Amino acid sequence: MAKKKMAVDEKLDELNLMPIMNLLCLLIPFLLLSAQFIQIGIVLVDTPRQSKSQNQKKDENQKSLGLTINIKQDGYDVTTKSGGSACPQRAASNQVCIPVTHAGGKKVYNSSALRKFLYDKFYKPHYKNNSLDSSKDAPKAAGSFSDWGKVTIVPEDTILYETVIETLDAARELPPEAKNEIQDIKGGTLACVFKKKPGDKEWQLEGNCMFPLVAVGRP
Amino acid sequence: MxxxxxxxxxxxxxxxxxxxxxxxxxxxxxxxxxxxxxxxxxxxxxxxxxxxSDPMQVPQKKNELMVPKSDTMSNMVECVDIQISRTTIVVKGKKIVGVNNGSVSSSDTPDGFTIKSLKDALDEIRQKEIEAKGAAAGEQAFQGDAFIAADTNIPWKLVNQVMMTCTRAKYIRFSFAVVKTRGG
Incomplete structure (x- = not known):
């Protein structure tokens, strides 16, 4: 009887949420102030010196492409180790390969034209003989380059940092038409991603890349 | 009525x-x-x-440090971070040298390429990193990665000077900070 009476007298009080509410109201403004709503990514680059020392380890009999993009005041100039300028006709008249355009009184570097130029002139004719995936010891196909996937970008001193980043993007990824023209596009995406696991020393490449291994600066 | x-x-x-x-x-x-x-x-x-989510933060400040946009999908890893804004060069949150009109003063760059105070700061960080891992193993494990966050309107000459200084302090691989324009 006594037990039954006690159960009747018990009243459940509502949970007091006020202290938690106070805590949340303090935490949210603090986190809102320190939160980053933009996503920061990275573009990997090497110095020409580092890139050169890695090249020396490879087969010295193999030919090298020596692709170089010079960012000049009047546009992009593309050269190779073997044949000099990649656009000999324009070079003969002292013109760069891809000239700058002007929009709203501002100089605009045509990075999409550069991407297409690199794809048409260097990537498409040679990609079948070259691969970024093949192991170092695997025999190379005839016509392959020892420095496939590598490019040196040489900006002039006054070029803005933003233009250099646009150039890096243009060299790294394939243009949209590659999706239809290249049969073995992995995963159907044109993204080229560098990944590194914690503790690993080397970065790994994933996806479909054009010339992702960039050295910036004068060789 | x-x-x-x-x-x-x-x-x-x-x-x-x-x-x-x-x-x-x-x-x-x-x-x-x-x-x-x-x-x-x-x-x-x-x-x-x-x-x-990110191992390092890049504060975006208008007219000070606005990182350029890129369609990269690569994510950052933790390493020494160098911020080049329109007024200062900051290493790991510590102000190292002042920037005026996109360049550092000639007294800070005696040879025209190496920024002396930046090299000293990087040498110190490298030494600490090696000591933390034990002298012999630390030297082997040292990766030499530097993360550079520079303002869009900084001239290449200054970024190049910072990179050259890093190379002299044995930081040989660089990742440039960008704002991602597509997810991943």
Whole structure:
């Protein structure tokens, strides 16, 4: 009887949420102030010196492409180790390969034209003989380059940092038409991603890349 | 007889009816804050996630440090971070040298390429990193990665000077900070 009476007298009080509410109201403004709503990514680059020392380890009999993009005041100039300028006709008249355009009184570097130029002139004719995936010891196909996937970008001193980043993007990824023209596009995406696991020393490449291994600066 | 009332009188008659119950007191009808709690908890989780996802933070400040946009999908890893804004060069949150009109003063770069105070700071960080891992193993494990966050309008010459200084301090691989324009 006594037990039954006690159960009747018990009243459940509502949970007091006020202290938690106070805590949340303090935490949210603090986190809102320190939160980053933009996503920061990275573009990997090497110095020409580092890139050169890695090249020396490879087969010295193999030919090298020596692709170089010079960012000049009047546009992009593309050269190779073997044949000099990649656009000999324009070079003969002292013109760069891809000239700058002007929009709203501002100089605009045509990075999409550069991407297409690199794809048409260097990537498409040679990609079948070259691969970024093949192991170092695997025999190379005839016509392959020892420095496939590598490019040196040489900006002039006054070029803005933003233009250099646009150039890096243009060299790294394939243009949209590659999706239809290249049969073995992995995963159907044109993204080229560098990944590194914690503790690993080397970065790994994933996806479909054009010339992702960039050295910036004068060789 | 018809009782004619003015508009004001009619409003006065109605007013006491509206406030019949009297003012609200906590005892009458307790405030339900459970739904508010749910909303705040969701916001808190979202903010905590966006706060802790990247190993390093790049503060975006207008007219000071605006990182360029890129369609890269690569994510950053933790390494020594160098910020080149329009007014200063900062290494790991510590101001190293001032920048004026996109260049450092000639007294800071005796040979025209190496920024002396930046090299000293990087040497110190490298030494600490090696000592933390043990002298012999630390030298082997040292990766030499540097993360550079520079403003869009900084001329290449200054970025190149920073890179050359890094190379002399044995930081040989660089990742440039960019704002991602596509997810991944």
């Amino acid at each position: 018809v009782d004619l009332k003015t508009l004001d009188q009619m409003q006065e008659d109605e007013l006491p009816k509206k406030n019949k119950k009297g003012p609200w007191t906590p005892g009458d009808n307790p405030l339900t804050i459970t739904s508010l709690m749910d909303a705040l908890t969701i916001i808190l989780i979202f903010l905590l996630k966006s706060y802790g």
